[in-house]
Amino acid sequence: MAVYTQVSDEALAGFLAGYDLGEALAFKGIAEGVENSNYYLETRKGRYILTLFEKRVNAADLPYFIGLKQHLSSKGYPCPEPVMGLDGQALRTLEDRPAVIVTFLDGLSPRRPTAKQCRSLGEGLARMHLALADFKGHRENALGPSSWRRMWDGRGADAEAIQPGLEAEVNACFERINAARAFSANLPRGTIHADLFPDNAFFLGEAFSGAIDFYFACTDALAYDLAVCLNSWAFEEGNATDASRLEYNFSKGSALIAGYQSVRPLEAAEREALPALCLGSAMRFFLTRLSDWSSTPAGALVKPKNPLEYAARLAFHRKIESAEGYGA
Numbered sequence: 001m002a003v004y005t006q007v008s009d010e011a012l013a014g015f016l017a018g019y020d021l022g023e024a025l026a027f028k029g030i031a032e033g034v035e036n037s038n039y040y041l042e043t044r045k046g047r048y049i050l051t052l053f054e055k056r057v058n059a060a061d062l063p064y065f066i067g068l069k070q071h072l073s074s075k076g077y078p079c080p081e082p083v084m085g086l087d088g089q090a091l092r093t094l095e096d097r098p099a100v101i102v103t104f105l106d107g108l109s110p111r112r113p114t115a116k117q118c119r120s121l122g123e124g125l126a127r128m129h130l131a132l133a134d135f136k137g138h139r140e141n142a143l144g145p146s147s148w149r150r151m152w153d154g155r156g157a158d159a160e161a162i163q164p165g166l167e168a169e170v171n172a173c174f175e176r177i178n179a180a181r182a183f184s185a186n187l188p189r190g191t192i193h194a195d196l197f198p199d200n201a202f203f204l205g206e207a208f209s210g211a212i213d214f215y216f217a218c219t220d221a222l223a224y225d226l227a228v229c230l231n232s233w234a235f236e237e238g239n240a241t242d243a244s245r246l247e248y249n250f251s252k253g254s255a256l257i258a259g260y261q262s263v264r265p266l267e268a269a270e271r272e273a274l275p276a277l278c279l280g281s282a283m284r285f286f287l288t289r290l291s292d293w294s295s296t297p298a299g300a301l302v303k304p305k306n307p308l309e310y311a312a313r314l315a316f317h318r319k320i321e322s323a324e325g326y327g328a
């Protein structure tokens with residue numbers, strides 16, 4: 001579960017005294033999530049999420065993330081809205097951690113997204129890109145292409161240990177990424193979510209109702225965000241023992257791209273870059289998962305995510321030559 005920091009009753013009461021929310025009527029740790037400690041909070045004013053930021057989030061980035069959510073909320077985009085304290089600040093301290101309260105978002109994260117939900121998600125992603133077009137904040141993508149080689153160096157044996165032959169496969173993918181123009185091309189850039197997986201998107205029925213967890217958001221190619229979503233929404237989930245049988249679901253992928261393009265049509269250069277961007281974003285999640293997999297001790301509170309699910313995606317993308325291969 002992802003509650004790394006316990007909050008005492010006294011600390012919570014003292015913290016809430018800094019807001020105009022009243023006292024807590026309900027306060028419960030949330031099991032989902034892997035990065036930070038999240039609590040469900042209810043007061044007479046409404047329902048909220050209280051987040052305490054743990055070690056992987058750089059405290060210096062927090063004003064950027066808060067500003068981004070304020071910007072989206074001010075445009076009516078459905079996302080958690082930071083709640084200000086009586087001093088006008090959203091970012092405060094609780095149990096020696098940076099902490100924020102944000103509004104609670106209704107909706108459910110799909111376990112197995114349908115093609116209709118993929119289309120709606122694509123629309124929601126493009127609307128997010130447009131709503132953020134005039135956001136002034138800037139943050140480099142700390143997990144962008146220049147970090148991948150560094151993350152991979154020295155990890156070949158870890159990869160071989162989970163699947164013989166994987167080191168050579170990953171090296172072959174790096175050759176393909178290095179040869180691709182996508183990462184140096186002048187693709188349209190802007191503020192991207194960079195982690196809009198199904199567990200970070202909410203739906204009411206088939207309709208996208210909002211996005212959460214903006215803690216990887218950064219300035220990067222807009223089509224890279226679409227590639228992250230194709231990876232996380234359009235592959236049929238396998239299980240821990242048979243991740244190699246994951247397959248691209250053409251109907252879901254093509255619905256996601258169509259939904260995106262119904263709001264923001266892709267430029268020719270973005271279409272051309274799509275296979276390399278999909279390969280690159282699969283590499284990014286493969287590498288962070290491989291690192292977590294190798295460094296998480298057995299019996300740890302949070303179960304690391306399976307890197308083989310992303311090795312399967314790498315193998316798929318290496319064979320795709322054009323955007324048509326994804327149903328674009």
Ligand SMILES: Nc1ncnc2c1ncn2[C@@H]1O[C@H](COP(=O)(O)OP(=O)(O)O)[C@@H](O)[C@H]1O
Pocket residue numbers: 002030032033034035036037038049079080102103104105106199200212213215
């Ligand atoms: N604003 C919100 N409204 C409703 N539920 C939320 C909200 N923010 C987080 N949650 C719940 O908390 C869980 C963990 O949040 P998340 O931001 O993904 O955590 P982490 O950054 O630790 O991975 C989500 O899966 C969701 O169930």
Ligand SMILES: N[C@@H](CCOP(=O)(O)O)C(=O)O
Pocket residue numbers: 033034035195197199200213285288289305
């Ligand atoms: N989406 C990433 C892990 C990040 O977890 P989140 O709970 O913060 O979305 C992955 O699946 O590897």
